[in-house]
Amino acid sequence: MTKKSLRERIIDTSLQLFEAHGFHRVTVDMIVKECGASKGGFYHNFKSKDELLYIIHDQFISYVLEKGQAACEQWNTPTERLHNIIKSFVTMIDLYKNEVTIFYQESSYLPPEYFNNIEIKRDQYKNLMFQVIHDGIECGEFRKELPVPIISMAIFGMINWIYKWYQKNGRYTIDEIADIYSDIILHSILTKAASENPKFSKFFLNSYPEELRLGDNFFK
Numbered sequence: 755m756t757k758k759s760l761r762e763r764i765i766d767t768s769l770q771l772f773e774a775h776g777f778h779r780v781t782v783d784m785i786v787k788e789c790g791a792s793k794g795g796f797y798h799n800f801k802s803k804d805e806l807l808y809i810i811h812d813q814f815i816s817y818v819l820e821k822g823q824a825a826c827e828q829w830n831t832p833t834e835r836l837h838n839i840i841k842s843f844v845t846m847i848d849l850y851k852n853e854v855t856i857f858y859q860e861s862s863y864l865p866p867e868y869f870n871n872i873e874i875k876r877d878q879y880k881n882l883m884f885q886v887i888h889d890g891i892e893c894g895e896f897r898k899e900l901p902v903p904i905i906s907m908a909i910f911g912m913i914n915w916i917y918k919w920y921q922k923n924g925r926y927t928i929d930e931i932a933d934i935y936s937d938i939i940l941h942s943i944l945t946k947a948a949s950e951n952p953k954f955s956k957f958f959l960n961s962y963p964e965e966l967r968l969g970d971n972f973f974k
Contacts, residue, residue, distance in 0.1 A: 763790075764795075764800070769853065831893075
C-alpha cells in the first residue's frame with residue numbers, strides 16, 4: 755500500500771475533525787497534532803485553514819465536472835451522455851463521501867474568493883446538465899413536456915441526497931445504486947420511441963435478486 759503524503763494525511767484528518775467538531779472549532783494546532791505533523795508542514799501545503807476547506811470542496815466538484823465533460827466528448831447521444839453522467843455523479847458519493855458531507859455542513863464558511871471559485875465550477879456542471887437535457891429533447895430522445903431546469907435540478911437533488919444514507923458496507927454497492935438511479939431517471943424522461951431503442955436497453959435493469967428488491971432491514 756502506498757504511503758499517504760503529508761498533504762493527504764492533513765486532508766484526511768481535517769475531514770474527520772471538521773465533521774466531528776465543526777470547521778470553526780477546529781484549529782490548525784488540532785489538525786497537526788492529530789495527524790502527527792507540524793505547523794510548518796501544514797503551511798507548506800496550505801496557505802490557511804480556509805484554503806484547506808476550499809480544496810476539500812474543490813476535489814469532488816472538479817471530479818464530477820471532468821467526468822461530465824468526458825461523457826459529452828466520448829458519447830454521441832444525449833441518452834448515453836446522461837447515463838454516464840449519472841454513473842459518475844453517483845460514484846463520486848462513494849469516492850468523496852466525507853468531502854460532500856463537509857461541503858454541506860461547512861460551505862457557508864468559505865471566504866468569498868474561494869466560494870466564488872466553487873460556484874463557477876458548480877455553474878459549469880449545471881449548465882452541462884442543462885445542455886444534455888436540452889439536446890435530448892431537441893433530438894426526440896427526452897420528453898418535450900418536461901422543463902429542462904426541473905429535470906436537471908431533480909437529478910441533482912436525487913443524487914446529492916445519497917450521501918445522507920449511503921454506507922460503503924451496505925447491501926447495495928455504489929455501482930448497483932448508480933445503475934438503479936440511471937434506470938429510474940431514464941425511464942422517467944425518455945420518450946416511448948427512445949425507451950424502445952435497442953441501443954439504450956443496456957441502461958435498464960433486467961432483474962435484481964428478490965433479497966435486494968425487498969426493503970426489509972435496508973439500513974441494518
